[in-house]
Amino acid sequence: MRGAVIYAPGDVRFENLDDPKILQPTDAVIRTVATCVCGSDLWPYRGAEPIGDPHPMGHEYVGVVEEVGGEVTHVEPGQFVVGSFATSDNTCANCLNGWQSSCLHREFMSTCQADYVRIPNAHGTLVATDGHPDAAFVPGLLAVSDVMGTGWYAALAAEVKPGSTAVVGDGAVGLCGVIAAEELGAERIIAMSRHESRQKLALEFGATDIISERGDEGIARVKDLTGGIGADSVLECVGTAESMRQALHSARPGGNVGFVGVPHEVQVDGEELFFSQVGLRGGPAPVRRYLPDLIDRVLTGRINPGKVFDLTLPLDQVAEGYKTMDERRAVKALLKP
Amino acid sequence: MRGAVIYAPGDVRFENLDDPKILQPTDAVIRTVATCVCGSDLWPYRGAEPIGDPHPMGHEYVGVVEEVGGEVTHVEPGQFVVGSFATSDNTCANCLNGWQSSCLHREFMSTCQADYVRIPNAHGTLVATDGHPDAAFVPGLLAVSDVMGTGWYAALAAEVKPGSTAVVGDGAVGLCGVIAAEELGAERIIAMSRHESRQKLALEFGATDIISERGDEGIARVKDLTGGIGADSVLECVGTAESMRQALHSARPGGNVGFVGVPHEVQVDGEELFFSQVGLRGGPAPVRRYLPDLIDRVLTGRINPGKVFDLTLPLDQVAEGYKTMDERRAVKALLKP
Structure with missing residues (x-):
């Protein structure tokens, strides 16, 4: 073969x-x-x-x-x-x-x-x-x-619930995460994307908001859209130190990050995670x-x-x-x- | 005054x-x-x-x-x-x-x-x-x-549920965590303790098993008591790198660590957390x-x-x-x- x-x-x-x-x-x-x-x-x-x-x-x-x-x-x-x-x-x-x-x-x-x-x-x-x-x-x-199984797991690990607000990226898993968040009843689904075709697909899958900013600007935009405190659920589907940082800072106290990109050189600071009060669960779906x-x-x-x-x-x-x-x-x- | x-x-x-x-x-x-x-x-x-x-x-x-x-x-x-x-x-x-x-x-x-x-x-x-x-x-x-409010939060953050197995330490918060785990319906409560008076109090509060070993030996004993896979819930009430490591390795895939000791120089490796599939939530209660x-x-x-x-x-x-x-x-x- x-x-x-x-x-x-x-x-x-x-x-x-x-x-x-x-x-x-x-x-x-x-x-x-x-x-x-x-x-x-x-x-x-x-x-x-x-x-x-x-x-x-x-x-x-x-x-x-x-x-x-x-x-x-x-x-x-x-x-x-x-x-x-x-x-x-x-x-x-x-x-x-x-x-x-x-x-x-x-x-x-x-x-x-x-x-x-x-x-x-x-x-x-x-x-x-x-x-x-x-x-x-x-x-x-x-x-x-x-990818769909992984997006589904990311949404569950991020504890997406009916009425909640979820943040996702625009990769293949992130886009499947939009589907999952929609199916699990999220009221607001914020897609982080700067690619027009991916934005379009995210909206088709159920995204309600698109944010094209990244890093600290992206975090600030999420806060703007969530009454200043951050999102209930963030799906981290990349696996870099920067994507993890952005995810953790985009979630509200008591919120959750589901991370499904295999982390590459990612260290999470215990004290920062502590005071964020964000729940974190990842892994192979x-x-x-x-x-x-x-x-x-x-x-x-x-x-x-x-x-x-x-x-x-x-x-x-x-x-x-x-x-x-x-x-x-x-x-x-x-x-x- | x-x-x-x-x-x-x-x-x-x-x-x-x-x-x-x-x-x-x-x-x-x-x-x-x-x-x-x-x-x-x-x-x-x-x-x-x-x-x-x-x-x-x-x-x-x-x-x-x-x-x-x-x-x-x-x-x-x-x-x-x-x-x-x-x-x-x-x-x-x-x-x-x-x-x-x-x-x-x-x-x-x-x-x-x-x-x-x-x-x-x-x-x-x-x-x-x-x-x-x-x-x-x-x-x-x-x-x-x-301490009791914090032990309660640790048990909730570790998602102690009726019928589950929980692992706790023997400090004041850990002992309150035993009370919390008991109240939340844990079937098995494993207290890590090598002090006789604390062991006694843990048992009085509802602990079902006492482990006096620490570190890798302690982890191995938890695995022995949990069918080889680890505990459903681990309450980490100390805040050192070693206590966090022990907690993460004592939880089963899909299990949870609630951490309530303010972390001092604790870094969690993203890849290790990923493959452990352990959920992690901490913070001030x-x-x-x-x-x-x-x-x-x-x-x-x-x-x-x-x-x-x-x-x-x-x-x-x-x-x-x-x-x-x-x-x-x-x-x-x-x-x-």
């Missing part, structure tokens, strides 16, 4: 690779129907994370089951399935608590920008749809496997917990997070997908084998 | 001071019935916080109203009142959200180890009891003004929010946080109170003018 391999910053190649095989009785192999490039893939692509030896890339996927191991009975060959970037057995203590992204047998997916993918813990990770979905739903279901609900919301047309894909490429042009996103010419690139 | 003044680490004196006066129409002056020494008073006493010029000390108090400013109508001279270490107008946006300790007009109390005290924002800060309470209730009501409820629990005999005072001294021996607590010969010293 063929798949993406990263060699160095800026150097992603599409190559012949060994076909994945069932290694454990809990594995499945799927034929990829759609995959994509994640904002977090850009960290190594930009040289902000070590790459080491050349290795495959990608952790977002929907596909059709090709083969399953002996212990996989929830799904069977031929079914269309949605999974998560973090696999889970769905039976350990953390899974039973609803924190499947901290499953005691978790493996992070990392080979999904390819024709076929081996899914560890397939039994507890994959959720099959009723029949094969119409092609129009595929982007939305693909989004559910990561427990997407598996939300899959049945989010799949249903997509297939009933209630939400359409597939709109965050503003570029569709054949899988063999995966390098172009990275490049376009790196240059911020696309929000998110969908790849079709 | 007379009151405590700190001059330097280890040097607290009891001196003649000017009588407090009404300075604002929102002020009251109370005659102190009981005050005490706080764990946080030990930071400057131990030289861990700058002292600057000699200044009065103390932020915990119950007393009888002597005089009120023109805008204070909730309480009147002669009433017995309980307040909070953080004053609040109880009308600003943060107060209305229940975060009175972030009141936009907040002033921290700092002159309470004295015969008389001026209370700013008295209207929104003081709560009067029905009549003067029996002397037996005074220690409990005094505890409510800080919004005691005013809890006062009516906690006063009621004390006066009905449902809780008796006054037991954390294992030493009672005349106010003029305040220096001895500091010394005894510094040497950990007492959990908490009550001072009677």
